[in-house]
Amino acid sequence: MRALLSCLLLSLLTALPVAADAVRLTNGEWPPYLGEQLPHQGVASRIVVEAFALEGVQVQWEFHPWARSLQLAERGKRHGSAVWLRSPEREAKFFISDPVVESGYYLFHRKDYAFDWQQVSDLQGRRLAGTRGYDYGEAFQQAEAAGQLKVNRVNSDEIAFRQLLARRIDLFPMDKVVGFDMLHQHFSAAERAQLSFHPKPLRADSLHLLLSREVAENAELIERFNRGLEQLRASGKIAQYLLEMQRPLSLGP
Known part of the structure; x- marks a missing residue:
């Protein structure tokens, strides 16, 4: 009887939804890629959110001036920041994702x-x-x-x-x-x-998600993000989002 109760309890526990991990990221204003008031906070932000979601990670955005955004991430006050160019200086301080968008x-x-x-x-x-x-x-x-x-x-x-x-x-x-x-x-x-x-x-250039090397779990998080990003790209959604973003843009009247 005790063994049966234990099995029932275990099955109930495993059936409960597991709370998604959360990652706090800084962001800035660079429409239409990034922007606090834009739909989905911009197309690059949307890609980051959906790539993480495929790995069960929820994104919490904070919008700051760019220097402040990078500083908070660099010091490990936030998990990271989106989206930035790759550079040797940043590689020393951040885990750098696969390309999110091209510029x-x-x-x-x-x-x-x-x-x-x-x-x-x-x-x-x-x-x-x-x-x-x-x-x-x-x-x-x-x-x-x-x-x-x-x-x-x-x-x-x-x-x-x-x-x-x-x-x-x-x-x-x-x-x-x-x-x-x-x-x-x-x-x-x-x-x-x-x-x-x-x-x-x-x-x-390509633009990337930066995750601070000062945050212990970021080594694993960057791998999870890259897996989600690859899956999102393979689905065709990234190409779709970029096409939707550019469709209304024209230099003509």
Whole structure:
């Protein structure tokens, strides 16, 4: 009888739903990939949440300025942060996931500005703008530091686009998807119709989830996340989400 009761108790316990693990992640504003007020907090956030969910992990987001987001994660105050470029400095401090989304920076210009380029040296003599704190790739950064490129660093991407429309600059590097989204959010159809971009990317990178090496369980969590991410990608949902994000974006009226 005792053995029967033990078996019944064990079966009841195993039938109870197991509470999902929870992971606290920082985030920032970079529409349409990331944003507190966006549907699903942005497409990159959605991918992170759904990849973790496939491994039984719930995500709790916190939105902060980017420097604060990275600092909290780096110190192990939060599990990690989404989404970031890979670098040797970050590899020393974080477990870095497989790619979540891809980012491509292109040189935006006015349609009436004749322009072509193959290497960064071709940009010499052009009036360039860049956003403060942004890294536009090793070759660009080195040329700027050496004085070979004159780059007017401004406080926001929107300011740079307005300078482009006002003919105060010739070129502005910007992630294409983010740039399209910004143009639709803050500029008129007539203004958008004046702009284009060169098809050659200035830089192309993957963006990743970072999990702090200061948090003991993160070594296991990064493996679980990568498994969920692979499964989500194989399902076709990531491609679907990215297509849905880009469908309404256009530089035309």
